[in-house]
Amino acid sequence: AQSVTQLDSQVPVFEEAPVELRCNYSSSVSVYLFWYVQYPNQGLQLLLKYLSGSTLVKGINGFEAEFNKSQTSFHLRKPSVHISDTAEYFCAVSSNNNDMRFGAGTRLTVKP
Amino acid sequence: DAGVIQSPRHEVTEMGQEVTLRCKPISGHNSLFWYRQTMMRGLELLIYFNNNVPIDDSGMPEDRFSAKMPNASFSTLKIQPSEPRDSAVYFCASRLSGGAGETQYFGPGTRLLVL
Numbered sequence: 001a002q003s004v005t006q007l008d009s010q011v012p013v014f015e016e017a018p019v020e021l022r023c024n025y026s027s028s029v030s031v032y033l034f035w036y037v038q039y040p041n042q043g044l045q046l047l048l049k050y051l052s053g054s055t056l057v058k059g060i061n062g063f064e065a066e067f068n069k070s071q072t073s074f075h076l077r078k079p080s081v082h083i084s085d086t087a088e089y090f091c092a093v094s095s096n097n098n099d100m101r102f103g104a105g106t107r108l109t110v111k112p
Numbered sequence: 113d114a115g116v117i118q119s120p121r122h123e124v125t126e127m128g129q130e131v132t133l134r135c136k137p138i139s140g141h142n143s144l145f146w147y148r149q150t151m152m153r154g155l156e157l158l159i160y161f162n163n164n165v166p167i168d169d170s171g172m173p174e175d176r177f178s179a180k181m182p183n184a185s186f187s188t189l190k191i192q193p194s195e196p197r198d199s200a201v202y203f204c205a206s207r208l209s210g211g212a213g214e215t216q217y218f219g220p221g222t223r224l225l226v227l
Contacts (some may be wrong), residue, residue, distance in 0.1 A: 044205075
């Protein structure tokens, strides 16, 4: 079975600063990797996903993530954050057995 | 596109009462998922359906929980009897049946409070 570890439960950052949200996974089979964002009182929304091919994946709102198989990581990055990026971010992994697992989430707080 | 629709958005009930949560998936999606989100346990998969058939219900906490999908456009999650520890946000998500790489689309959730 696969699992996901999000190493930081909270990440405070100032507006226009870069940010990296860390995600590590474990799985014995090939996986698909996702980042979702959850704004207050809303459901989860897909930011980006890695299926195969290029290890650098670009998503919505200026976010990108890099799949690193040797380090079993899929860290999310943004070069310059905005106040509106304040939200909870979830890393998730799934495989062909259809069992998607979510990490515990990282709360990103962007301060002015 | 209306997205995944869940009702009610908020539910407050007393311990012992029956609670029914409803979900309408995106038209054309073949897979439907029910999740529960709490501060303590994060986001947990309760059950998922493929073509209206329950595939994996290993995440359902106990017999008080049941889920049905009578047709492709409707699903319910029922808790009977409800307990305070069931208080959580319950999400429904749907997906095309292309496989595990397909995106899951989430509804806005039902916030349940059991007193």
